[in-house]
Amino acid sequence: MLTQSDPEVTKCYNPATGEEIGRSKLHSVDDLKLFISNAKKAQLAWSSLSINQRVDRVIKIRDYIINNSAKISEVISSDNGKTKVDALATEVLPAAMAVSYYCKNAKSFLKDKNLSAGNLFLIYKRSKIVRIPYGVVGIISPWNYPLAIPFSEVITALLCGNGVILKTATETQLVGLLIKEMIEYAELPKDLFNFINLPGKVAGDAFIENGIDKIFFIGSVQTGKYLLEKAAKTLTPVSLELGGNDAMIVCDDANLYRAANGALWGGFQNSGQSCGGIERIYVHEKIYDQFLLLLKGRVENLNVEIGNDFNSDMGCMTTERQVETVTHHIKDALDKGAVIYAQSKIPSGKKYKNFLPGMIITNVNHNMLLMKDETFGPVVGVMKFIDNGEAVRLANDSYLGLTGSVWSRNQKKAEEIARKIQAGVVTINDHLMSHGMAETPWGGFKQSGWGRSHGKFGFDEMTQPIVIVKDLLSFTKKQLWWHPYNQKVYEGIEGLLNLLYNKSPFQRIINFKKVLSIIPRIFKK
Numbered sequence: 001m002l003t004q005s006d007p008e009v010t011k012c013y014n015p016a017t018g019e020e021i022g023r024s025k026l027h028s029v030d031d032l033k034l035f036i037s038n039a040k041k042a043q044l045a046w047s048s049l050s051i052n053q054r055v056d057r058v059i060k061i062r063d064y065i066i067n068n069s070a071k072i073s074e075v076i077s078s079d080n081g082k083t084k085v086d087a088l089a090t091e092v093l094p095a096a097m098a099v100s101y102y103c104k105n106a107k108s109f110l111k112d113k114n115l116s117a118g119n120l121f122l123i124y125k126r127s128k129i130v131r132i133p134y135g136v137v138g139i140i141s142p143w144n145y146p147l148a149i150p151f152s153e154v155i156t157a158l159l160c161g162n163g164v165i166l167k168t169a170t171e172t173q174l175v176g177l178l179i180k181e182m183i184e185y186a187e188l189p190k191d192l193f194n195f196i197n198l199p200g201k202v203a204g205d206a207f208i209e210n211g212i213d214k215i216f217f218i219g220s221v222q223t224g225k226y227l228l229e230k231a232a233k234t235l236t237p238v239s240l241e242l243g244g245n246d247a248m249i250v251c252d253d254a255n256l257y258r259a260a261n262g263a264l265w266g267g268f269q270n271s272g273q274s275c276g277g278i279e280r281i282y283v284h285e286k287i288y289d290q291f292l293l294l295l296k297g298r299v300e301n302l303n304v305e306i307g308n309d310f311n312s313d314m315g316c317m318t319t320e321r322q323v324e325t326v327t328h329h330i331k332d333a334l335d336k337g338a339v340i341y342a343q344s345k346i347p348s349g350k351k352y353k354n355f356l357p358g359m360i361i362t363n364v365n366h367n368m369l370l371m372k373d374e375t376f377g378p379v380v381g382v383m384k385f386i387d388n389g390e391a392v393r394l395a396n397d398s399y400l401g402l403t404g405s406v407w408s409r410n411q412k413k414a415e416e417i418a419r420k421i422q423a424g425v426v427t428i429n430d431h432l433m434s435h436g437m438a439e440t441p442w443g444g445f446k447q448s449g450w451g452r453s454h455g456k457f458g459f460d461e462m463t464q465p466i467v468i469v470k471d472l473l474s475f476t477k478k479q480l481w482w483h484p485y486n487q488k489v490y491e492g493i494e495g496l497l498n499l500l501y502n503k504s505p506f507q508r509i510i511n512f513k514k515v516l517s518i519i520p521r522i523f524k525k
Contacts, residue, residue, distance in 0.1 A: 010197055012173050015081040015354045016316040024173035027196045032165065033210045038191035039136040039163035040211075046189050047133050047161030051110055055103045057186050058158055062099040064185040065092060072147065072178060079174040080146055081316040081354065082270050090269070091148040094436035098152050101438035102459075106159045109459040115467075121500060124472040131463035133161035134237070135213035140167045140203055142219050143318050144273040144376075145435075146175035149241075152438065152454055153216050153462075154179065154193070160462040164193045165212065167203050171318055208236050215239070216461075221374075221400075221447050228450070239451035239461050241443060243374040244275040244402030247395035248431060249417060250291055251388070251408035252284035258429060259407040260294035263380065266405070266431035268302065268358045271317050272326075272378035275448075276403040276425070276432050279375055281382045282391050288384040292341065292362070295382075299358045302344035314344070314378060317354040326356060326377030333370040333381070339363045341382070366397055374400060388417055396422045401445030405431040422446065476522040492518030 012022040046054070065072065069092050076087035115127040137157050141150035146168055157164045168176030180195035198206060204227045207215055214237040217227050224240040231238045248266065250259050266278035283291050305312035317323045334340070344358040356378055364371050364381035371381050385391040395404055403425040408414040411428065418426040424444040425434050434440045435454070443452035451461050481493060495514025502508055 010170055010173050012079060014078045015171075015318050016352065018353050021078050022174045022177075024177060024197050027198055029198070029202065029206045029210070032196055032198065032206050035165050035191070035194040035196060036136055036210050036212060039165060039194060042189045042192040043133070043136055043161070043163035046158075046163065046192050049161075051107045051159070054159055054161065055106055057188055058155060059099060059103045060186040061155070061182050062096050062103075064182050065096045065099070069096075075174050075178050076147055077315070079172045080143060081318050083312045083315045084310055086270060086315065087147075090436060091145060094148050094438075095151045097436070098438040099155055102152075102155050102159055105456075106459070109456050110160065110463070119500065121496060126470045126472060128468050130466045130468055131160070131460070132466055133157075133463055136163040136165060137214045137216060137462065138165045138167070138207040138212040139216045140200075140207070140219065141169065143169035143171040144270060144275070146172035147179065148435065149218050150179065152458060154183070156453075156458045157462050158183075158188070158193070160459060162213075162462060163191075165207070166193070166195050167198055167207075168195070170197070170200060173197060205230060208234055212236065214462075216453070217241070224449070239449075239453070241275070241449045241451075241453060242402075242447060243376075243400055244277070244444065244448055245279050245372070245374050245398045245400040246276060246402060246423070246431070247398070247404045247421070248278045248281045249385075249388075249391045249395055249404070249406045249421075250281065250283040250287070251391075251406065251410075251413070251417075252286040253409045253413075254284075254287070254291075254407040255409060255429070256287060256291050256294055260291060260298055262405070262407065262429070262431055263295055264298045264302075267380040268299070268314050268378045269432060271314055271356065272358075272380075273318060273322065273376055274432055275374070275376075276435055278380055278405070278431055280371055280395070280398075281380050282385050282394050283382060284391075285384045285386055292360070292382060295360060296342040299342045299344055299360055302358050304344055304346050304355065304357065314358060316352070317356055317377065320354060322376060323354055323356060326375055326379060329369045329373070329375045329377070330359065330361070330379060333361055333364060333368040336365075336368050337363055338368060338370070338381070344378075366394070372398065388413075392417060392420045396420075399446055400448045402448040403427070403431070403434070403444070405429075424448065424452070473522070477525050478522055480518055480522060489518060489521070 008026045009023045010026055014021050072092050073084045073087040077084045110131050113129045117123040139150050139153045176195055183193045208230055216239045218241040221242045224242045228238055303313045338361050341360040341362040346355040346357045359379040361381045366372055401423040404421045404423040405427045406414040406417045407429055414428045422445045439455045441452040441457040442454040443449045492514050495511035498511040499508050
């Protein structure tokens with residue numbers, strides 16, 4: 001048992017109140033090295049099981065989620081600072097749906113895929129793609145969605161036959177320990193899954209230097225770039241899901257009430273601490289004032305209380321450092337001429353910590369940090385646009401491209417705009433929800449990431465393809481192009497090239513004879 005004097009622990013605090021709520025054993029790099037070594041051994045036996053056998057084990061995790069949903073929501077809320085409703089709706093429910101979807105589709109996703117012949121000449125070659133697990137994958141996840149973000153990667157990795165080492169953020173250790181409890185409930189092979197508590201500044205290096213087979217990192221652009229550079233030295237595969245600076249485009253024919261409610265949800269859910277949340281809103285000039293009034297009323301009526309209050313619409317920020325970042329972005333915008341158009345109330349009193357009001361900022365431009373960088377807080381900048389072309393240009397004027405949204409009653413027009421947005425996910429008349437859809441790939445353009453998670457794409461990221469080619473003419477002695485060489489072989493192969501692709505029927509007939517002349521060599525010793 002951990003004691004008060006034990007230095008080898010991480011103390012866990014409720015970010016809304018500052019009270020200590022638990023402790024997590026601090027591991028060493030030597031512990032990680034042992035975890036990886038043991039997981040590699042366990043993974044060999046696990047991957048040898050059939051997909052159905054692996055599914056039978058993993059599906060039990062859903063039972064744990066269903067039977068302990070209240071407990072899980074409570075832990076997420078107290079560890080991260082979001083509301084219980086938020087925790088249940090955006091983390092617990094999607095986790096249960098993810099287990100169901102992945103277990104249902106694992107067999108088809110991992111099924112051998114036969115390839116059609118590329119041309120008539122090689123039709124006797126039969127090829128298939130076989131997916132094999134990487135071995136042991138390392139998952140490094142952030143504090144903003146401490147359950148939902150790593151959970152899909154853990155489940156898909158296990159179903160694909162991998163071992164897993166999970167490192168969650170220092171700020172949300174209790175959720176990490178809860179994930180460990182979930183996995184253990186499924187009674188998987190010993191050492192196949194391990195949870196490790198390492199400081200973020202050493203975790204990435206330690207994973208790579210101790211033989212991890214692939215890394216899945218979800219976090220900042222800066223750290224993602226560092227890991228990619230580090231991994232290049234050992235050619236360790238890396239999948240990155242990094243920051244977002246998502247744009248919301250509100251067309252002149254949008255349902256304004258839905259759009260305003262959607263902006264409230266996408267911009268202020270989880271206190272704006274969502275990489276796929278709304279940060280920039282572009283509104284057609286015809287409906288700009290009306291939209292702002294609707295959004296103003298909703299933001300000013302946000303009920304912001306302590307994070308575990310069922311009636312609270314928005315919780316607190318998870319870290320003081322992020323509070324400082326958001327405050328800095330707001331000050332930068334105000335110094336450059338922006339205006340706070342509306343804001344919510346926040347709890348008062350010394351017992352409350354890390355609360356920021358929801359804010360609407362107007363008179364913004366792309367020279368402000370608020371609009372060009374990831375703010376990651378409960379604040380949105382709102383600009384007007386003249387036409388759809390300008391809206392697309394503004395939305396794409398970012399080095400990030402994770403998600404975006406288009407709001408219009410005209411689905412066809414909305415999709416035409418969506419196809420021009422440089423982002424990994426674009427939703428129409430909604431925002432910040434596709435991460436909860438297990439079937440939809442998740443990932444971004446530009447500096448928002450590298451690779452995809454979730455759905456079939458997520459399974460592909462957890463496996464490597466082997467191409468197996470069978471020869472139906474293996475009873476022959478050699479291929480046409482094998483040794484020994486002579487002029488007749490050259491002319492025969494040249495004839496094959498013309499037979500396949502020369503546009504002249506006459507030339508094809510002539511070259512067909514050349515090909516026939518070398519066919520007998522495949523039967524000769």
